[in-house]
Amino acid sequence: MPKLTVNDVNVRGKRVFVRVDYNVPMAEKDGQMVINDATRIKETLPTLKALIAGGAKTILAAHLGRPEGKRDPSLSLRPVAAKLADLLARPVAFVDDCVGEKVEKTVEALKEGDVLLLENTRFYAEEEANDVAFSTRLARVADIYVNDAFGAAHRGHASTQGVASVVKARGGICAAGLLMDRELKFLGDELESPARPFVVILGGAKVSDKILVIDRLLEKADTILVGGAMAYTFRLVQGYKTGKSLVEPDAVSVAARALAKAADRGVRFLLPSDNVIATPVDSGKLNKKGKPVFEFQNARLNSSLDIPDDAEGFDIGPETAKRYAEVIRQAKTILWNGPMGMFEDSRFAAGTNEVARAVVDATQKGGAKSIIGGGDSVKALNQAGMGDKVTFMSTGGGASLEFLEGAELPGVVVLAEKR
Numbered sequence: 113m114p115k116l117t118v119n120d121v122n123v124r125g126k127r128v129f130v131r132v133d134y135n136v137p138m139a140e141k142d143g144q145m146v147i148n149d150a151t152r153i154k155e156t157l158p159t160l161k162a163l164i165a166g167g168a169k170t171i172l173a174a175h176l177g178r179p180e181g182k183r184d185p186s187l188s189l190r191p192v193a194a195k196l197a198d199l200l201a202r203p204v205a206f207v208d209d210c211v212g213e214k215v216e217k218t219v220e221a222l223k224e225g226d227v228l229l230l231e232n233t234r235f236y237a238e239e240e241a242n243d244v245a246f247s248t249r250l251a252r253v254a255d256i257y258v259n260d261a262f263g264a265a266h267r268g269h270a271s272t273q274g275v276a277s278v279v280k281a282r283g284g285i286c287a288a289g290l291l292m293d294r295e296l297k298f299l300g301d302e303l304e305s306p307a308r309p310f311v312v313i314l315g316g317a318k319v320s321d322k323i324l325v326i327d328r329l330l331e332k333a334d335t336i337l338v339g340g341a342m343a344y345t346f347r348l349v350q351g352y353k354t355g356k357s358l359v360e361p362d363a364v365s366v367a368a369r370a371l372a373k374a375a376d377r378g379v380r381f382l383l384p385s386d387n388v389i390a391t392p393v394d395s396g397k398l399n400k401k402g403k404p405v406f407e408f409q410n411a412r413l414n415s416s417l418d419i420p421d422d423a424e425g426f427d428i429g430p431e432t433a434k435r436y437a438e439v440i441r442q443a444k445t446i447l448w449n450g451p452m453g454m455f456e457d458s459r460f461a462a463g464t465n466e467v468a469r470a471v472v473d474a475t476q477k478g479g480a481k482s483i484i485g486g487g488d489s490v491k492a493l494n495q496a497g498m499g500d501k502v503t504f505m506s507t508g509g510g511a512s513l514e515f516l517e518g519a520e521l522p523g524v525v526v527l528a529e530k531r
Contacts, residue, residue, distance in 0.1 A: 128171065130159070175234040181234070251279055295512075319345045321342075389424060427462060
């Protein structure tokens with residue numbers, strides 16, 4: 113059943129506590145932390161504008177990075193407040209805490225239409241512990257609770273679940289933001305009875321990360337196209353050599369069951385027939401985690417289903433990309449989660465880019481609904497300059513996967529249903 117949204121609630125004069133996902137990428141420049149990609153901030157603007165127009169006193173809560181319960185100036189949300197003010201073309205107040213007297217006094221001074229951003233909730237260990245006392249302190253400034261942070265909705269934390277429970281217990285309203293509403297519509301309703309052919313594109317590194325999604329989508333999909341490193345585990349099941357490619361020997365049995373289920377249900381389950389490979393060579397350097405850094409040399413096309421012993425697969429080959437693109441262009445519903453290769457390196461980006469072009473063609477020319485399931489797929493589309501040419505791009509990474517698996521997300525369950 114659809115969730116109650118901010119458009120269904122009278123917010124005038126109310127203190128509306130909004131959980132947003134402002135976990136944006138930042139980097140230091142000239143001694144200042146600078147936002148590299150403001151997409152997650154921009155996605156919340158429709159909700160914020162609706163609250164401002166409705167006369168709400170809007171209090172925004174979010175996390176940034178993993179400060180592990182300690183104050184870290186490099187993970188402060190202060191730069192986000194400045195960016196949000198630019199995007200809204202109006203002042204956004206900021207307080208360097210998320211609970212306590214300073215917060216409560218700042219909220220008291222808010223007028224209808226004002227917006228306040230609180231400091232990183234993860235500066236407190238109680239946030240991730242979903243501590244009841246901490247949730248109650250956060251909720252002191254909330255008449256209404258709104259969750260617009262789908263990307264964090266799979267976490268049962270104080271700001272995603274605890275505050276809502278406190279507000280709900282005292283008779284307050286818990287509603288979805290407009291971004292949350294769109295996420296639930298496209299990842300839920302639109303895929304419940306998809307227009308056919310329904311084509312699923314799955315990439316990324318590990319079968320184990322997506323086996324529950326694969327299992328569920330085998331109930332609905334007409335065709336599943338597999339790329340990324342996870343394809344090599346499936347080839348391992350079939351007895352082919354995978355060289356130094358990333359494989360999961362422990363996931364061979366679950367991959368075999370997926371192939372058997374696809375055959376049993378008549379679902380086309382396509383794997384790469386050629387690859388772009390390279391030879392990994394230890395550079396003698398260590399990364400920040402103390403692990404060896406490898407250089408990938410002699411990038412080349414491999415047209416065999418076997419990968420040479422000294423090589424590793426990094427992308428689908430041109431024959432596979434063409435074959436996948438033909439299937440995608442015939443689709444009426446497309447779900448894409450995970451790149452076809454290590455697209456951050458231009459030598460291994462061609463497969464992902466070809467798939468992206470086919471998804472855009474199916475959408476723009478064929479009228480297909482294309483749903484991009486968050487994470488690296490969104491990054492790849494934006495990198496290729498095609499992010500605005502698909503139907504919907506999810507802001508959730510892990511949340512998208514768990515939702516597609518059929519899991520109940522703590523940050524969604526607590527929201528009121530529309531009557």
